[in-house]
Amino acid sequence: MGDTSRLCSVWLGSETGILKGVSLSRKQAFNFCNTTHLSRDQEVRALCWGDPAESELLVGCVDGTVKTFSTEKGSFTETRRCGDPSEGCFTGLAAPDGSSLITCVECGKVRVWREDSSEPVTELDAGKNVSRMRLSPVHRNKVATGGKENGLKIWDLEKPEKPVFTAKNLRDDWLDLRRPHWVRDMAFIPDSDKVVTCTGYHQVHVFDPSSPQRRPVLEAEYGEYPLTALSLPASGNTVVVGNTHGELAMLDLRKGLVRGCLKGLAGGVRGLQCHPSQPVVATCGLDRFLRIHSLEDRKLQHKVYLKSRLNCILLSSKNLEEVGGAAGTEGSQEVKEEEEGDEVWDAMERVEERSKRRNTEDEEDEEEEEEEVQKKKSKKKRKKGQD
Amino acid sequence: MDITEVPLSLDKKGKKKKNKSPKKKKCVSQEGSGEGLVVVEKKEEEDVKMEKSEAAAAFPPTFSVSEIKNKQRRHLMFMKLKQEKRKQKMQLKKKKKKEREALGDKAPPKEVPKTIENQRVYDETTVDPEDEEVAFDEGTDEFSSYFNGLTNPKVLITTSDRPRGRTVKFCEQLANVIPNAHVYYRRGLALKRVIPQCVARNFTYLMVINEDRKVPNGMVLCHLPDGPTAHFKVSSVRLRKELKRRGKDPTEHSPEVILNNFSTRLGHSIGRLFAALFPQDPQFIGRQVATFHNQRDFIFFRFHRYIFKNEKRVGIQELGPRFTLKLRSLQKGTFDSKFGEYEWVLKRHEMDACRRKFQL
Numbered sequence: 172m173g174d175t176s177r178l179c180s181v182w183l184g185s186e187t188g189i190l191k192g193v194s195l196s197r198k199q200a201f202n203f204c205n206t207t208h209l210s211r212d213q214e215v216r217a218l219c220w221g222d223p224a225e226s227e228l229l230v231g232c233v234d235g236t237v238k239t240f241s242t243e244k245g246s247f248t249e250t251r252r253c254g255d256p257s258e259g260c261f262t263g264l265a266a267p268d269g270s271s272l273i274t275c276v277e278c279g280k281v282r283v284w285r286e287d288s289s290e291p292v293t294e295l296d297a298g299k300n301v302s303r304m305r306l307s308p309v310h311r312n313k314v315a316t317g318g319k320e321n322g323l324k325i326w327d328l329e330k331p332e333k334p335v336f337t338a339k340n341l342r343d344d345w346l347d348l349r350r351p352h353w354v355r356d357m358a359f360i361p362d363s364d365k366v367v368t369c370t371g372y373h374q375v376h377v378f379d380p381s382s383p384q385r386r387p388v389l390e391a392e393y394g395e396y397p398l399t400a401l402s403l404p405a406s407g408n409t410v411v412v413g414n415t416h417g418e419l420a421m422l423d424l425r426k427g428l429v430r431g432c433l434k435g436l437a438g439g440v441r442g443l444q445c446h447p448s449q450p451v452v453a454t455c456g457l458d459r460f461l462r463i464h465s466l467e468d469r470k471l472q473h474k475v476y477l478k479s480r481l482n483c484i485l486l487s488s489k490n491l492e493e494v495g496g497a498a499g500t501e502g503s504q505e506v507k508e509e510e511e512g513d514e515v516w517d518a519m520e521r522v523e524e525r526s527k528r529r530n531t532e533d534e535e536d537e538e539e540e541e542e543e544v545q546k547k548k549s550k551k552k553r554k555k556g557q558d
Numbered sequence: 559m560d561i562t563e564v565p566l567s568l569d570k571k572g573k574k575k576k577n578k579s580p581k582k583k584k585c586v587s588q589e590g591s592g593e594g595l596v597v598v599e600k601k602e603e604e605d606v607k608m609e610k611s612e613a614a615a616a617f618p619p620t621f622s623v624s625e626i627k628n629k630q631r632r633h634l635m636f637m638k639l640k641q642e643k644r645k646q647k648m649q650l651k652k653k654k655k656k657e658r659e660a661l662g663d664k665a666p667p668k669e670v671p672k673t674i675e676n677q678r679v680y681d682e683t684t685v686d687p688e689d690e691e692v693a694f695d696e697g698t699d700e701f702s703s704y705f706n707g708l709t710n711p712k713v714l715i716t717t718s719d720r721p722r723g724r725t726v727k728f729c730e731q732l733a734n735v736i737p738n739a740h741v742y743y744r745r746g747l748a749l750k751r752v753i754p755q756c757v758a759r760n761f762t763y764l765m766v767i768n769e770d771r772k773v774p775n776g777m778v779l780c781h782l783p784d785g786p787t788a789h790f791k792v793s794s795v796r797l798r799k800e801l802k803r804r805g806k807d808p809t810e811h812s813p814e815v816i817l818n819n820f821s822t823r824l825g826h827s828i829g830r831l832f833a834a835l836f837p838q839d840p841q842f843i844g845r846q847v848a849t850f851h852n853q854r855d856f857i858f859f860r861f862h863r864y865i866f867k868n869e870k871r872v873g874i875q876e877l878g879p880r881f882t883l884k885l886r887s888l889q890k891g892t893f894d895s896k897f898g899e900y901e902w903v904l905k906r907h908e909m910d911a912c913r914r915k916f917q918l
Contacts, residue, residue, distance in 0.1 A: 186695075187694055209694045371897060399899070415898065415900055416900055416903050434905075437917075438899075439899035439900050457890060457900070457901040459683070459823060478689065478692050479691060479695050
């Protein structure tokens with residue numbers, strides 16, 4: 172179980188509460204589940220790396236718990252209660268260093284937690300209806316938040332009373348009406364202070380906190396549908412955005428023009444991330460597929476069907492296709508033994524292995540448990556005609 | 559002397575003549591001291607080749623019919639070509655039939671002809687009936703309250719603003735076919751405002767028939783508490799009076815529902831959407847059945863009354879309206895075309911490019 176999790180280079184959280192790991196080199200997807208019974212309470216809303224060495228994943232669920240998953244061991248190691256489900260689901264999760272944890276919920280409360288205590292060390296209120304919170308990769312105590320009718324605010328966690336930068340809304344339009352704004356996602360541009368955001372009104376804004384101008388420095392539009400996710404590729408000056416219709420585009424940040432579109436998605440984009448070093452972007456969405464596109468020639472490189480709707484995605488910093496390969500050659504014998512036993516499940520090219528925390532070696536027990544869960548016979552099967 | 563090879567191209571009758579002469583010249587020029595015999599042989603070979611090519615030339619034609627500039631002559635040549643081909647095909651068929659009869663029992667089984675359904679590209683989202691994760695996903699989705707027997711369907715049928723004759727009749731007939739359905743006049747109301755009122759009055763479905771030029775052409779089917787919204791293109795609507803050999807009016811009994819060929823994950827979602835329109839317990843006394851048959855991504859709706867004549871034979875009468883649907887988009891959440899998140903959108907240039915790939 173630990174070795175399957177070590178092979179995975181892409182991690183995804185789904186609506187059914189299952190953490191999925193995908194190994195691109197072996198073209199396999201693995202499910203990692205905390206409990207034997209799935210439930211919608213455990214719907215994964217936020218994912219982030221627990222430490223810079225990327226050996227632990229932090230999984231934020233709808234019921235307010237944050238679980239730690241160890242990629243070395245391949246199982247969930249601990250669970251923390253970080254908030255009530257009444258406050259809304261997690262919109263941001265970050266771990267600036269291994270020990271502390273920053274969470275943000277929809278009602279606007281951003282909290283910093285330490286490992287020992289169950290009360291937050293710092294708490295700040297970012298307004299109502301926060302859609303996203305992101306941590307700056309350079310300054311590990313700077314956090315950006317934004318939401319519906321809640322503009323971009325950059326906070327310094329050491330001074331939780333006032334934000335360091337509050338963005339101003341765009342100028343009124345030609346009818347002198349107030350422009351609505353809805354920040355859906357943001358990212359810190361490396362090597363500078365600037366922040367790029369994408370909105371629910373199909374706009375992309377770039378803000379520069381170091382300039383006296385609080386309005387966006389650059390304004391660009393793409394499409395007619397709300398932009399839901401945003402990511403910055405390793406090569407600068409571009410940004411990849413996705414909208415609710417499944418349209419992915421690369422925009423140039425110098426002028427705000429569309430560089431190209433990435434095709435293939437059929438459903439709304441929920442999670443989008445560019446690889447830190449390779450020119451590759453991974454997307455996941457409501458159409459239940461993980462797609463990996465290459466940014467240079469805009470072609471689809473990999474497409475993996477994962478059976479539930481996917482909410483968030485996380486890439487490992489290592490080369491995506493080598494992660495499994497290197498490990499495979501070393502521990503190939505161990506892997507083969509497991510594979511021989513699991514041949515019963517290897518029906519298709521994409522293989523899923525259910526690995527539970529308790530019964531790891533005993534396959535028979537696993538089969539029994541699965542049969543018990545499988546006992547539902549819904550009426551729709553009787554109603555449906557022959558396939 | 560340099561001998562250049564002239565390629566023997568069999569394109570046109572005219573060109574062939576040109577090819578013949580240089581070849582013959584070449585043969586002649588290859589006179590060597592001891593090579594008289596060889597030369598002769600070569601000549602013969604090439605002659606044989608020429609003959610073969612000539613023989614091959616006459617049957618089938620060696621030139622492409624489209625290169626003749628004269629339209630009438632081109633047409634004649636094309637007709638001749640077609641007749642030749644047809645003749646050959648018939649001869650081949652006869653031969654095969656004779657062989658098959660000659661072999662009798664030992665004949666190989668008949669080959670299955672290729673159809674688009676046979677050649678369908680395998681879709682990886684096809685649902686495996688034993689898949690646990692999909693079963694869980696379906697067991698806890700927005701339709702779970704219906705499939706667990708907690709809610710009964712109640713449908714509100716309306717149209718786009720100011721509907722004309724056919725659409726009004728279509729809505730009335732749909733209301734007869736779907737039990738517990740109510741038709742309301744639209745009055746130009748915004749759907750986003752209608753939806754909370756429907757939820758308050760315990761409706762489970764909102765069906766909006768869109769009309770264009772006095773003919774229904776679109777349907778928005780929205781599952782109410784917070785369910786998915788599907789947008790379909792409606793075509794080939796046949797009202798009851800346009801059906802031949804139809805039965806009497808549909809009665810108030812709940813029909814049975816048949817859902818055919820919804821095999822992929824998306825197909826399953828749409829199938830459940832249709833199934834939840836009708837009450838869970840069909841009244842077999844009424845002997846009515848509503849069929850949603852999916853073929854090549856088109857969903858055909860038919861409404862019949864059946865009667866078992868004996869154990870093996872059934873008679874059916876078509877009763878209700880008949881229409882075809884094609885899914886255009888499936889949106890998560892209630893109707894919100896601008897800000898809603900789409901689970902699936904039909905993108906014609908990407909998805910319709912391959913004729914053998916279907917989504918439902």
